Amino acid sequence: MGVVNVTPDSFSDGGQWFQPEDAVAHGRVLRQQGADVLDVGGESTRPGAQRPTQEEELRRVLPVVEALCAVAPVSVDTMRAAVAAAALDAGASLVNDVSGGLADPEMVPLVAERGVAYVAMHWRGHSARMQSRARYDDVVADVLRELGERVEQLLGAGVRPEHLVLDPGFGFAKTPEHSWELLRRLEELTALGHPVLVGTSRKGFLGAVGRAAGAERAPLERDVATAVTTVHAATHGAWGVRVHDVVATLDALDVAETLAGGPR
Numbered sequence: 001m002g003v004v005n006v007t008p009d010s011f012s013d014g015g016q017w018f019q020p021e022d023a024v025a026h027g028r029v030l031r032q033q034g035a036d037v038l039d040v041g042g043e044s045t046r047p048g049a050q051r052p053t054q055e056e057e058l059r060r061v062l063p064v065v066e067a068l069c070a071v072a073p074v075s076v077d078t079m080r081a082a083v084a085a086a087a088l089d090a091g092a093s094l095v096n097d098v099s100g101g102l103a104d105p106e107m108v109p110l111v112a113e114r115g116v117a118y119v120a121m122h123w124r125g126h127s128a129r130m131q132s133r134a135r136y137d138d139v140v141a142d143v144l145r146e147l148g149e150r151v152e153q154l155l156g157a158g159v160r161p162e163h164l165v166l167d168p169g170f171g172f173a174k175t176p177e178h179s180w181e182l183l184r185r186l187e188e189l190t191a192l193g194h195p196v197l198v199g200t201s202r203k204g205f206l207g208a209v210g211r212a213a214g215a216e217r218a219p220l221e222r223d224v225a226t227a228v229t230t231v232h233a234a235t236h237g238a239w240g241v242r243v244h245d246v247v248a249t250l251d252a253l254d255v256a257e258t259l260a261g262g263p264r
Ligand code: HH2
Pocket: 003, 005, 007, 009, 010, 011, 012, 013, 041, 043, 044, 045, 046, 077, 096, 097, 098, 119, 121, 167, 169, 170, 197, 198, 199, 200, 242
């Protein structure tokens, strides 16, 4: 899944693709590079981010979704049911909701009614406050339990099990150590029986990789570390990965597959 952020403030590439024509051109490139799905989002979820209004989110996302649907399957990265509905009407085929249906009470009924694929991510509140909620007894067990509650609500509302993808939410109400532990124990998440999406791309916990304590790599310098986490995800049961750098991702997966004895 290639990331198309139509935002001025994303932590990873904020402002680079804020103009719709730039976002569409970027989506086309990601598709040519081999992305199976293009994930279009109009709201940054970085820690401390302020939310755009619904009108502003629609204005950012809709023209890009419309144009990219002609190029690839498109998912819409939104917590708002009205934005998801408009994107589905414009041709999107998947809803990626980082709140797992908790941010907007209309989201779960919408997804059930439309019968579309839905990514439910583990979430503990909007970005402005989320890092204060990074407290767990056992992060994997707690995330599993909370995702299990989302699954129950979603299935109870009529979402078909085969439409449901789960995501542990790397960096969302997680310290770096929580994110590393979730990655190490990824196979416990796949045991829930649903496909698992992994979104580690350029996340803060990769910023310290290769550096002495205290020094940080900038988000754009985290693609090598991302490629390694991607290989780990793919070899530990993930269904998909959400990434900014599709070329590095596919090269890394190609190397891992070849080393494992697959065809070249
Ligand atoms: N991470 C981000 C956004 N959407 N969706 C899923 N399913 N999983 C994730 O881990 C995830 C996500 C954050 O990354 P990015 O879009 O690059 O940044 P921002 O939220 O600042 O736009």
